[in-house]
Amino acid sequence: MIVITLTKVPQSLRGDLTKWYQEVQAGVYVGNVSARIRDLLWNRIMKNIGNGEATMVYNTNSELGYQMETTRKDYQVIDYDGIPLMMRLNTTPSPVKHGFSNAAKFHRAKVMTHRTDRKKAHKLQRQVTTIDLETTGLKAATDKIISIGAVKKNKNGEIDQFYKLIQVNDNIQTKITNLTGISSDLLRTRGIDLDSALQQLKKFIGQSVVVGYNLRFDQEFLSYGFKKIGQPDLSNQMVDLMPFIKKTNKFLDNYRLSTVLKEYSVRNSKPHHALSDAQATLELETKLIENGHLLI
16 A cells, blocks of 8 residues: 655646546545556656655555655654654755756756757658558458558658558448548549559658557558568568657556657647548657657
8 A cells, every 4th residue: 555645746746646546635645556656656756746745655564564755854754773753853954956966967968968969860860751551440361451641751851741542342331430531432432452552652661761650550451461462561660659658658548649649749630540640650750759769
């Protein structure tokens, strides 16, 4: 069992904690998570506490069975023969001098230089093409591709777009139409055959790095598609952004594209539209590079 009390902290921090703990009273949180998650959440509290205060009590294998942590300036946690006690301080410690130590300044400068180097390196690297597919279902062996979207930046920094609707013999289910806006009539009147679409896509991608979100899904459908038309699969380097997001942001409610885009302040005007999703993925990839979380 873990109990955390918060006072005068930012509202965003309190809301964040409710993902893991139950707020049984204003500013009092109770939960039961692993030691790893507990420490990660405490570090998150310390980072985002602002001018507020926090105290945490959690189970341990000590004589009393619990341990305490606090950020309060009028109390200090001490160990008295193995027993954790909260000692009230006679005088409040002098205010912390705001600013950074020389070591901290050096570390920050090093981090910023590293990020700048990443941005410069990214500009010198191969071109990136982001892709997204809309399909009739989740199984590549039995379901069909109904649209392909791809986006890349050309050498002038301008955006090149690729979007194709694919003709299929099957009737599109209502739930797929509601989700993607693609109907059987639309595919019959504006769609092209899979062979032409995949050949044009391969030409559009060229030698660039192919980037996607949950790219394994799209890659599997593309592989089945190229096999169906008797053409070799893409041989480009493939980069899936989802594992990078899971590694760098462990506190998301889920890892659906819409959730991730909201977290990184990327707008997607038409979710589940292949071209719009590909455009949003390109913006997400750019932000990950700027934050130093990705280098392609």
